[in-house]
Amino acid sequence: MGKRVLIIGGAGFIGTNLSEHLIKSNMEVFCFDMSVPAKKVEGVRYICGDFFDDYSLMEALEGIDYVVHALSTVNPGNSNEKYLQGYERDFIQTTKLCKMIVDKKIRMIFLSSGGTVYGNQEIQPISEDALPRPINHYGNVKLCIENTIRTFNYQAHTKILIARISNPYGPGQDFNKGVGFIDAALKKTIKEEKIEIWGDGNNIRDYIYIDDVCRMLMVLFTYNGEFDTFNLSSNVGTSQRDIIEMLQEMGLKPQVEYLSARSVDAKKIILNNGRIMSVHKNALIPIRDGLREYYDWLLQKKI
Numbered sequence: 253m254g255k256r257v258l259i260i261g262g263a264g265f266i267g268t269n270l271s272e273h274l275i276k277s278n279m280e281v282f283c284f285d286m287s288v289p290a291k292k293v294e295g296v297r298y299i300c301g302d303f304f305d306d307y308s309l310m311e312a313l314e315g316i317d318y319v320v321h322a323l324s325t326v327n328p329g330n331s332n333e334k335y336l337q338g339y340e341r342d343f344i345q346t347t348k349l350c351k352m353i354v355d356k357k358i359r360m361i362f363l364s365s366g367g368t369v370y371g372n373q374e375i376q377p378i379s380e381d382a383l384p385r386p387i388n389h390y391g392n393v394k395l396c397i398e399n400t401i402r403t404f405n406y407q408a409h410t411k412i413l414i415a416r417i418s419n420p421y422g423p424g425q426d427f428n429k430g431v432g433f434i435d436a437a438l439k440k441t442i443k444e445e446k447i448e449i450w451g452d453g454n455n456i457r458d459y460i461y462i463d464d465v466c467r468m469l470m471v472l473f474t475y476n477g478e479f480d481t482f483n484l485s486s487n488v489g490t491s492q493r494d495i496i497e498m499l500q501e502m503g504l505k506p507q508v509e510y511l512s513a514r515s516v517d518a519k520k521i522i523l524n525n526g527r528i529m530s531v532h533k534n535a536l537i538p539i540r541d542g543l544r545e546y547y548d549w550l551l552q553k554k555i
């Protein structure tokens with residue numbers, strides 16, 4: 253058997269997709285989550301536990317080679333109301349987790365948010381060296397955790413990695429959790445419901461198919477170079493209006509309702525992916541192909 257990977261929050265969107273990729277690469281995968289996914293991934297061992305319970309967490313780390321931290325209790329949409337929870341719980345518990353994995357000499361990848369840590373930036377695509385200026389608390393909680401990780405890396409000579417993921421989409425996503433414009437646009441179009449767009453639809457994001465994110469994360473498992481922070485992104489900017497047009501090109505009939513812009517949303521975020529692409533050599537799935545693939549998956553699953 254290969255290395256043993258524990259995915260904290262492993263029953264979620266990214267965790268489930270990553271589990272499938274890791275199992276195919278002969279890794280031994282353990283999913284630590286409060287819930288079990290509706291559809292279990294064959295070969296994955298599911299551990300039911302609460303991230304905020306130190307004892308359960310310590311126990312789950314026994315014998316593990318790699319941890320993927322794939323959990324957040326706040327999201328961009330709710331972080332203005334739930335921000336204290338982000339700082340008091342997610343930040344503090346992740347700091348404790350860092351100490352645990354450093355003591356046990358376990359490698360870790362933390363899933364941060366490329367879409368929110370940078371805030372509004374002049375120079376695009378945004379590189380990892382840009383000064384982060386989050387405009388919502390979700391992004392700032394992520395940045396606080398990132399800084400704690402970098403401090404551990406410096407003090408303990410470790411290499412905990414930070415993956416700043418842009419806007420992933422694909423099978424297993426649920427926009428009701430607060431993120432996922434493409435997921436919402438496709439599902440609402442299929443159900444002939446109105447797609448709500450906050451603002452004029454010209455906000456630009458960097459969308460990336462979930463399989464590409466998983467393949468990039470897999471490369472980071474064995475990365476031993478100088479960097480600790482990576483944008484996982486497509487390097488391509490697409491507006492919500494562009495997505496709607498692409499759905500129309502596919503022969504679909506999306507219905508859109510424009511609402512007032514939200515203060516938590518930056519206007520434009522395109523992430524430079526040069527650093528990750530220097531170690532991940534595969535071509536990425538173009539957005540039109542990804543939309544088609546995800547749409548076909550949704551139809552097949554009758555979602």
Ligand SMILES: NC(=O)c1ccc[n+]([C@@H]2O[C@H](COP(=O)([O-])OP(=O)(O)OC[C@H]3O[C@@H](n4cnc5c(N)ncnc54)[C@H](O)[C@@H]3O)[C@@H](O)[C@H]2O)c1
Pocket residue numbers: 260261262263264265266267284285286287301302303304321322323324325363364365366367416417418419420429431432
């Ligand atoms: N999905 C995105 O668009 C996106 C983009 C960038 C970064 N991220 C980050 O990646 C990570 C994973 O995102 P996701 O979309 O897969 O999230 P998700 O909500 O689909 O999954 C998170 C999982 O964490 C579990 N969980 C929540 N509280 C828990 C607790 N106390 N103990 C144990 N398990 C608990 C949930 O049951 C869920 O299965 C998060 O940290 C998120 O901030 C996500």
